[in-house]
Amino acid sequence: MIGRGDLFEAIEYLRREGESILARFARSKRGVAYADLRFEAVFNRAGAAVGGEPRDGSESESAAYSVSVHVADASGPVGHGQTGAEIGALACRPAKLVAELRRGLADAYDRARFSARKKADLIAHLGDAAKGLLVAQIPPREKVRDDVDASFRQDPRSLSTDALKKISLDASREVAALGDAIAYQVVAAMTELRREIFIDTAGTVVSQAYAFSQGDCYVVAQIGDGHQESYDSIGQQRGLECLSDGWRGELMPNPDLARFCVELAAEARELAAAPILRPPDGEVVVVTDPHFNALVSHEVIGHPCEADRALKMEAAYAGRSWFLRSLVDNQLGKAVASPLLSACSDPSLDGYGHYRYDHEGTRGRRVMHIDRGIFSGFLNSRATAAVLGVEPNGSARASEGWHVPLIRMSNTFFLPGETPPEKIISEVERGYYVCGHQIPSISESRENFRISARRVYEIDHGRIGRLYRSGSVIADSKSFFSSVDAVGNDLRLIAIPNCGKGQPMQVKRMSNGGPTLRSRARLAGN
Template identity: 90%
Template sequence: MSGHGDLFEAIEYLRREGEGILARFARSKRGVVYADLRFEVVFNRSGAAVNGEPRDGSESENAAYAVSVHVADRAGPVGHGQTGAKIGALAGRPAKLVVELRRGLDEAYDRARFSARKKAELIAHLGGAAKGLLVTPIPAREKVRDDVEANFRRDPRSLSTDELKKISLDASHEVAALGDAIAYQGIAAMTELRREIFIDTDGTMVSQAYAFSQGDCYVVAQIGDGHQESYDSIGQQRGLECLSDGWRGELMPNPSLAKLCVNLATEARELAAAPVLKPPAGEIVVVTDPHFIALVSHEVIGHPCEADRALKMEAAYAGRSWFLRSLKENQLGKQVASPLLSACSDPSLDGYGQYRYDHEGTRGRRVTHVERGIFSGFLNSRATAAILGAAPNGSARASEGWHVPLIRMSNTFFLPGETPPEKIIADVEHGYYVCGHQIPSISESRENFRISARRVYEIEHGRLGRLYRSGSVIADSKSFFTNVDAIGNDLQLIAIPNCGKGQPMQVKRMSNGGPTLRSRARLAGI
């Protein structure tokens, strides 16, 4: 691992020296009431294969930092300033690292002073009309000192790119053996080690390490005029063993990469031979499997429960939330679903979205969004918690070290019931069983949705019948949740590897899911 240690050693250097750097900065600048520093190093390797042929692998290692400074103006308002940058090999040279961190802190300080001064000028000019600029003070949180280690059998830095290419190529060969009906297949494997440290002037210092491994498969099947494109991913916060051997976790098990790809290609071949769904008229009973419901929980619960979205901080480019029209008109404490239905986010669970502390140094905790049909809470940062009058719940996270933290879901899911999924289907006289998610189309505030499925089975007299392709579910969100009349005992989490949010775009890994649900909705073609 020679050649890979220098940047990671910067974490240890900042563990020793980071608090002093921040303290000296805060003492030297008038008006500083708070400052923090985030620093991370990421090592990543990947390999791929296409149609039974290897493709070039990739390897990267980089370091980045971000700093945040709060400055109080004499007139009262507090200004916030942030900056961040990728710094690469510079992080391996302590003297240059310190110079860059000081430069960043000075830049963030100037931005914070400018913000505080402009707020004060507006308050002086507009009086009570500008009272919103006097933001409620950021709520305090406990001082934390902690170290969180990564979970892996083999350090991702000890693997070679050839190993990543081989696991992809072996899976590709197995898919190719399924025959000419598989017109195209692309397979990729990735493993990553990420270490980060957070330090602030309030006495918190948290270091966290993560190992990620992910496999992706995309297949195209063609039989006569029938055409099917399918894709899926598996991912764990573990080493490459979860792709080579599979993983038997309780909530988020996965097969090996080869088995995932063969299963997906076999399904695509079957779907290419199946008829296109001819949607029935009007609403009908639909039973959704955990893979399909994962995208519902992601799009219709997770995103609108992010408080920055709900408070319209990203309305211009990502939409709002059906849970909160305004601080006075919202769904808090109101019924939004069947009393059978509950949903939450929990970063402590073993999933792709697991973490202990967010990027503001706040301990992540379970947040209940819907409790027995009643909407009960948002994911928040320290700032949005102040606006909402709530306690911070550790949900502010950035996808890369130089980005500003946004409010992100973690492991977000519907809670299970007690009914076996077989019984839920057996109780349906006529309806459809919808399995696997593909493409979401969601309204601006998430108040209704259209999500396509990989497979749709007709249910007749409690039994699964004919298989269809190219089907999707269309529903009003509240109506769909309110009509849930059966919940399975088969909770599963599904890795979501590419959730985009923000501008500039930040792509984050998380997991979503739930059990089998039964409700009513309309069906349509893709």
């Protein structure tokens, strides 16, 4: 099966010929200041089971490219143009591939010239009111040459679809053995090999490969009038071995798929028998576990720290950022949390959001968002870094080869402290222990939130008590962070497989998490 990977061989062809394709294009077109080319080949297999019975599997191959061009107008403005397309088997034929890339570059060039001309017209008509269009050309950088291999024991291309169906079926049958309280359940498994290359006219050539494997479980439990729906995923940047055997990584360990599904189903059964949370009056002490904090860090730290969102590029359809109202009215350098709390994004860590270079060829690096309570920085692209007057930090990524890169989280999390979670709970006289996340409801600028939990326990004189279902945490973001008075030493990352952003929608994989935290908030029922 590996021998059929002709789409992947297009990567090697572009490694040899891609620079000359770009160079000839740049020489032939007036005003080209910069151009880049990104190509990606993907192989994916999946299988599923429902209620202990097999379902069909799937197999797919795809190839896509994206090109961008910057044109400097004689009067000053820089125009940007981009084109991308899925091309499938066309990638296996070098002459057809080159012709399509040249067509795409010409299209992007025309768009860039049009953009530069329209900017010049607006500046001539509006004067100082249009000075924002005179954003400087993206500064040059050192060229990079690098190859990054995927990590796997089982190459996703070497497996059969039956192997994915079997691992899903085995797990589903173990869930079915839990009894009639499990009213419905679905188990799915996926494995994927993704390889990409980035080339630009500045001399950068970066090839990266990724293996992804993911298991998903959705389960419905019913006991009398008690009803519980639970859904969760496990995933690693590895071969299927991380689902068949489990993975013992330090930050993001996971059991094998069958054990993961059985544990989720057993929890759902227990919750179906538990009473619904009756919300207490006013604020209470809440201790939140790493799984719950994964969604807090995702929604309240990660998204509002994306510079394209903060600069209002998403305001029309996805909201803004509570960290930046404007370039002069923002939280940079100001206290937004307790001195005990820090948060960052770090693509170098071994998580679902790991990568070495973003889709602009920039090396990814750790970005501190909150440093001991002080807000300290955004995720950015080369363009938004120029607007903010900072160095690019390698955060522009696309979900598919033909999409425009957007600013995305990588591994985004709260940093650990030194206190064992057991001690954090033991110090609470009256409060609640909130575990697992389900559904977020976030304000337009993310300055407050309501996030539902899978489990809520009473804490009575330092001991965990009764279990409740259907509870959620409601808080003002800054107030919740500022009230943190204990940070655990139990940092965990949680695989997030489906973060959506942009129009057209791009769905990206990443990791979020943190340690156990203690703060104050209101509780509500779902």
